[in-house]
Amino acid sequence: MRVKLIGPDGQENITPLYPCFNHTSLPTLLDAAGVTWRYYANGSGTPHTGIWTAPNAISPICKPLMGTGDCNGSDWLNDVFFDHKQILRDLGADIQHHPCNLPNVSWVIPNGKWSDHPGMGDNETDSNDIEKGPGWVASIVNTLGISPCTDLINGHQTSYWNDTVIFIVWDDWGGWWDHVDPSTAPFLGVLLNIPNCSAWGCGYVHGFRVPFLVVSAYMATGNGQQGYVSGDTRTPGGGELPPYIHDFGSILAFIENNFAFGIGTINPQYQFADAYAPERMANPQAIPLADFFCISPCTAQPFQRIPVVQGMWQATDFLNYTGEQTDPDDDAVDDD
DSSP, rough: EEEEEOTTTSSOOOOEEEEEEEEHHHHHHHHTTOOOOEEEEOOOSSTTTTTTTTGGBBBBHHHHHHTOOBBBOOOHHHHHHHHHTHHHHHHTTTTTTSSOOSSSEEOOOOOOGOOSSOOOOOOSSSSOOOOHHHHHHHHHHHHHTOOOOOEETTEEEHHHHHHHHEEEEEEETTTTTTTGGGSOOOHHHHHHHHHHHHSSSSGSSSSSOOOOEEOTTTHHHHHHHHSTTOOOTSSOOOOSSSSSSOOOOOHHHHHHTOOOOOOSSSSSOOOGGGGGGGHHHTTOOTTTGGGGGGGGGGOOOOOOOOOTTTOOOHHHHHHHHHHSSOOSSSSTTTOO
């Protein structure tokens, strides 16, 4: 089986390839630098073929067994987990039975039972049941915020809350409520003069927008108020222009910058999203996602627990869950 690819110019005419790639990825870059990582996958289906298990496409991580295609690499066995509860345990939610074990970089994929993807959710109970998606996100944030776990940094014990940032994204665009019409959004190729990219939507960038939340003890406040919004026209120098335009490449670039890898350090023959992070394209010296954070020196803000409304699941409910695990969406079985 071979898969079609989308090139840097947005074209789909690249020769199809067997879907196991040898190029450097962020996890393999982290490995080389001794930075720990973990991919918390949903536990549905056959792990090595699930579309929501991204590491299975990277050969140095998967190292498939000849004849079966099953992943058997050390990274796969040690750093890819198929138990949704493990992230809560590693954050310290069950510290009596499980030690604190949060790696430096984590990817967390939800179970379909508490996915916010349209049409998904828990149908096991009555119609008054609150969707578990908000509870799942709140449980991770609250568990981190009140965690007894610490890291040793510069000779001092630092709480997880004081040295962790959470990026929350959704696998769906905001067309039901977004105030920005994609046809009027700034086109990156024209705005930043990307070579060979002159048509709107080239490179599949800045079409439909997805929600993005940043949670940290060191958040920017914007005009002295809580609830900073990147690109808010009320923000001095803001508006939907660089450096207030971000995409998924911005998250990759942030991780690379945070761990001192630099930007675009991956093999230059590949045109990856980190090298095209909008803020870095506008200014190569810009720190990715910098507008979300306060400027040093600044003091860590105390954690404020996300309120739990009646019926909303908490960490203990997810830890005690023994039901079915499914894909976060049903694309694998329904392509409508």
